[in-house]
Amino acid sequence: MTPHRTLVIVAHPDLAASRITAQLTDAVRDxxxxxxxxxxxxxxxxxxxxxxxxxxxREHDTIVLQFPWHWYSVPGVLKEWxxxxxxxxxxxxxxxxxxHGKRLxxxxxxxxxxxxxxxxxxxxxxxxxxxxxxEATAHLCGLNMAEPLVLHSARQVSAEExxxxxxxxxxxxxxxxxxxxx
Numbered sequence: 001m002t003p004h005r006t007l008v009i010v011a012h013p014d015l016a017a018s019r020i021t022a023q024l025t026d027a028v029r030d031x032x033x034x035x036x037x038x039x040x041x042x043x044x045x046x047x048x049x050x051x052x053x054x055x056x057x058r059e060h061d062t063i064v065l066q067f068p069w070h071w072y073s074v075p076g077v078l079k080e081w082x083x084x085x086x087x088x089x090x091x092x093x094x095x096x097x098x099x100h101g102k103r104l105x106x107x108x109x110x111x112x113x114x115x116x117x118x119x120x121x122x123x124x125x126x127x128x129x130x131x132x133x134x135e136a137t138a139h140l141c142g143l144n145m146a147e148p149l150v151l152h153s154a155r156q157v158s159a160e161e162x163x164x165x166x167x168x169x170x171x172x173x174x175x176x177x178x179x180x181x182x
Contacts, residue, residue, distance in 0.1 A: 004175055005033045007060035011067040011078035013040060020109045020154045020162065021068055027166035028173050035060065039077045046077065048084040057085070058098055063143070064173065065134070066107040068154070072123075072130055082137070091141040100142030106134060107169060109154040117152070 008028060012021040015038055028034050035056065043049075057063060067074050074082075089096050116122040117130070127150055138145040149172060151157065151165050 003033050004062070005035070005060040006031070006062040006064060006173055007056055008034060008036045008064040008066055008173075009078070009081070010036060010038045011040070011065065011075050011081070012038075013075055013077060015040065018068075020151060020157070021066065023162055023166050024066060024107065024169050027170045031170065031173055032175055034173060039081055043077070043081075046080045048081055050084045050087065053081065053085040054090055054098065057102075060102070062103040062105060062173075063099070064105040064107055069108045069110045069130075074134070086137070086141060097142060102143055103146055104134075104138045104141075104143040105146045105172070106131065106148040106150075108148065109151040111155055112152065114152040 008025070010021065010025050012018045015022055015025065025036060025038075029036055037053075037056065039048075065074070065078065067078050070076075073079070086092070086099075087096075088094075090098050110117070110127075112122060117125065117127045119125070123130075127148065131148060135145055137143075149169060151162075157165070
């Protein structure tokens with residue numbers, strides 16, 4: 001049996017200056033079967049090598065999109081990657097079944113508290129509602145979308161809370177947990 005492989009696509013505009021995304025990345029970096037792709041470092045000019053990225057996607061069973069929540073969406077670097085890599089004939093459309101049956105895991109953080117992501121809250125919508133475009137993308141590409149892992153109030157989270165969240169993330173991507181959901 002082939003070991004489960006997980007591709008973590010990190011899309012933080014400045015990972016070196018990040019507190020949350022950097023710690024989450026470090027938490028899973030040494031896990032067996034995990035490959036980390038820091039998009040801004042790999043493509044500082046945003047000219048994505050779609051063939052290379054598509055090869056990586058084919059080689060992995062779980063795809064993790066790890067990013068800070070920016071303006072009710074993904075950071076621009078992740079949107080560029082999606083536009084250039086998830087193409088017709090590869091990810092969807094005629095012959096576009098390369099991702100069918102793979103698992104998609106979203107890992108994101110927000111600046112606001114969870115209470116602001118309700119119909120009555122500051123942002124007027126739940127995270128489930130706001131993540132619908134990514135859910136639709138997963139559906140179009142034949143990916144099985146896992147329950148998103150969201151850390152709210154990222155700016156105010158204590159070191160202990162962040163460590164606990166990083167431990168949950170690590171457990172989520174551990175080889176045993178990954179094969180159970182397959």
